[in-house]
Amino acid sequence: MHDIALEAIAGALERREFSSVEITTHLLDRIERANPTLNAFVTLDREGALRTAAAADAARAGGATGPLLGVPIAHKDLFCTAGLRTTCGSRMLGEFVPPYDATVVERLAAAGCVTLGKTNMDEFAMGSSNETSWFGPVRNPWDTARVPGGSSGGSAAAVAARLAPGATATDTGGSIRQPASLCGLTGLKATYGRVSRHGMIAFASSLDQAGPIARSAADCALMLSAMAGFDTRDSTSIDTPVPDYVSLLDRPLAGLRVGVPKEYFDPGLHPGTEAAVRAGLAELEAQGARLIDVSLPHSPLSVPAYYVIAPAECSANLSRYDGVRYGYRCKDPADLRDLYERSRSEGFGEEVKRRIIVGTYALSAGYYDAYYRKAQQIRRLIAEDFRQAFEQVDVIAGPAAPATAFRFGEKSNDPITMYLEDIYTIAANLAGLPAMSMPGGLVDGLPVGIQLIGNHLQEGLLLNVAHRFQQATDWHTRAPAFAA
């Protein structure tokens, strides 16, 4: 039952092959068996899930339908869930129970989804390996000695290990695409503003964007159709109608112009990964797409610009965690300063503190022009690179990550090496563009992702390209040998 794809579940429910309660129970049991190894979930909501599943079954029995009615999914643990602990992978919010649902949670619930639980993640979404979570690292089901990527590593590991058919995730610099790539999944980060950020715990407000991680483009299309849309509670959300992404999947690729940026095939790219990506590009060409060389000259500057802007925003976003109103508070504070210092020192992990300090420094008097303002200028240049590229091409394709999943500890002692994991993904966040990763092969038994970047609001086209690719390939159907 856990092998069925998300897009096929509604049909099976409709045909009464199994009930929502049955598949939900099956997955909950499976999670309980797998989690001691994978650590993909921080919180399970058996009671809530079974209640929602029963309600979905009753609704379906009463004639209700819907492609997500009774479909179990998992939420990354930075989407607030009313009455259900939401930790953001941090000790700071280790016991935090929000009184409200994030818009994403609300919309998926309205579509009939059942929430299995909350998935593990890098603390406050800061990390590319899922090693920074207060709740311990997540293991990659393809090789449990390796990382699943991050920050949405819990969501990726859960879907890869067939613990959930799909999961929500967020992407500030690659946190959907890189774990999707490392776990052999399809994951999409929407255009900035396409999915509401209300109730999504902020890391870097101008870069954070949500999206689905699932097995296929068809699964993602289904989830994104429910997740996306204007929300008055998020001032940066875009007020344009959401297309039915599923209906856009099948368009043939003949004549599609695919841009191949030369900067994405640099010496940092692993040869095996490059070979897999090139093979994927050839498949698109075989379907009638035209490959066109493009240049994104400022993309090498994306990592440094990102590591000024994101920490600057996070340094302010995380100021609210002060031990005063909610969240972690140190024991017996002597005075206000002690309360602040110890609550924050003890409540946050090393990587979070590193970024708060970097961001605070970058915004300080006398440094603002040299760092923050300069980074914003680079950001505009990067957006301009894409604008020019999209005058010649419809989508841009390249690698999602420099290599396949790495071993625990391999990069965690060297932040710069870790930051370079996102070298191909960050630019799309800086430009606010939709981007996705789809499985494109295996190297030494580990998955490789191909990244597609689209113009603003072109999620439909990205999913279309990925779907046509997946009609011709079977990489997205490969499952790890992990036994739960």
Add this chain to the structure above:
Amino acid sequence: MLSQWETVIGLEVHVQLATRSKIFSGAATRFGAAPNTQACAVDLAMPGTLPVLNREAVHMAVKFGLAIGADIARVSVFDRKNYFYPDLPKGYQISQLDHPIVGRGSVTVELPDGSSKCIGVTRAHLEEDAGKSLHEDFHGLTGIDLNRAGTPLLEIVSEPEIRSAQEAVAYLRQIHSIIRYLGISDGNMAEGSMRCDVNLSLRRHGESEFGTRCEIKNVNSFRFVEKAIECERERQADILEGGGTIKQETRLYDAERNETRSMRSKEVAHDYRYFPEPDLLPVHVSEEFIASVRAELPELPAQKVQRFRTQFGLGAYDAAQLAASRELADYFEEAAGVAGDAKTAANWVLSELLARLNRDGLEVTASPVPAASLGALIARIHDNTISGKIAKTVFEAMWAGEGEPDAIIDARGLRQVADSGAIAQLVDAALAANAGQVEQYRATPADKRQRMFGFFVGQVMKASQGKANPQQVNDLLRERLDGE
């Protein structure tokens, strides 16, 4: 000694805007509610919450800008001002730094000596208020009340063009009356709806460079502003006279001791690390919107002063006092209309009415004597029914609730005696009763008789219980005493 120094003052006025809900959330803004009953998840800075700008706050700011003839920014930008304090839930205040909604404007103040002065307003920007820290009643702990957190503020910054405490108070009163006329704030300083920071420095007369300034925070009544300026001016003058230098710092005014004292020096001043608020889009104000706000502007204090001067022939200072509050001006205009004599009505409103309102601590809207009744009373002076002196007695009775002026005049038999036969009798009786004084009067040289003449007038008026027409009494006495 003070006179060799010129006082240079700039004021920062914080005005709470009278919106029903907060600037970035839907919580109510009513004053005086039980602690923390008007703070929602956004005000508490719960994780994942986002600010949404209150349109009405923008409307009010634009209204103020137009009222002071200021430039309205077609695009303004919110910024984050970062600092930690327990009553600042997010750890930053959303404010406007480089691109305020209201640019340069000015207000004109009328001074007691009849002169007027135009004082420049540098800018006015929108921001959110913080909560309140309560240090009493918590046994060494601090209580936090977040009801006020997120209340919209308009911070109005003047040019350093104010030269005395008197000008400062006149400027503040003018701002106060403008915001009340516009209905954008109740301007209640006791409840903190209008608060003032004073920047003050001294320089030798004729110098063009400014001296080092000190900022006096939160001076919260017109009288305290006056006193704080006086004592800070003296403090700085004493230091300069003694050959010392002024240290730039923030000071507090202690009303009980009537002194200012140091709060923090420039060296420990905050680095607020301002940067553009990524959760809010820039605010765009259209030409149509500005035109529609302009169309709804009421007659403003300065325009009313001008009209009172030309229409009623009032002096500038009297006109300004009457126009200071819309309610007082309306009262005056109604009374003047009924009285048919605006100048007398102005005198009565500014002296008798204001004195009693002040004595009883009443607002003009709560006056026990309605404007029409005061007008009717003045009409009775005008048509010689009663004298101005008797009118004061009638007014007192009206204040005590005895009814309309005509009824009181009749009931108390206060109608003026204008019957010349009756007055002649009173005059003759008075002269007969004071034969000695008459002898003395006639022996006095004509140019020294005036004081004694007054004595006879007094005697006659006393005998008539104040009801004799004073002009007729005067005429008859002249005839009898000087006529031979």
